[in-house]
Amino acid sequence: MTTVSTPHGEVWVASPPAEAGVRDFDEFYAASFTPLSLQLYAYLGDLGEAQDVVQEAFCRAYARWSRISRYDDPVAWVRKVAWNLATSSFRRKRTALNFLRRQREEHFEGPDPDRVALTRALAEIPAQQRRAVVLHYMAQLPVAEIAAQEGVAEGTVKSWLSRGRAALAAQLKKEN
Missing domain, CATH: 1.10.1740 (Rna Polymerase Sigma Factor; Chain: A)
Structure with missing residues (x-):
């Protein structure tokens, strides 16, 4: 070299x-x-x-x-x-x-304001109620399946759902 x-x-x-x-x-x-x-x-x-x-x-x-x-x-x-x-x-x-x-550019719109409000409200309610609401309304699991998964009676899950809906309504009302 x-x-x-x-x-x-x-x-x-x-x-x-x-x-x-x-x-x-x-x-x-x-x-x-x-x-x-x-x-x-x-x-x-x-x-x-x-x-x-x-x-x-x-x-x-x-x-x-x-x-x-x-x-x-x-x-x-x-x-x-x-x-x-x-x-x-x-x-x-x-x-x-x-x-x-x-290559296509993927553009994503920001999250829906209602979804953002719901996510914030869910974060504010107690964990058991939040879990019951998410499993029942988002994952579409029946009350009996949630009860079996959580190891509680169906009445307890129904109580969590009722209290969770009330707590969510109160949180969402506060944000508006």
């Missing part, structure tokens, strides 16, 4: 076989980085991202520099790789955006 100095800092990349190749690559990089970055910036609209894809393309070129340096136009190879990377990045972002657009 070798470090290559760039206008954006140093980057670790695979070493080409010959030291002369490193000097050639450094010159190639220095002469080509900015123009390629500007071309990709025009395509992507984001200078940082353009520099990133061009940098990645140069890293790939450096790893193959012994072969690419013999091309008639090594800049064309780097440009093609950078454009392919930019296109892939653009597609990934577009796919993510389309996914997000397909």
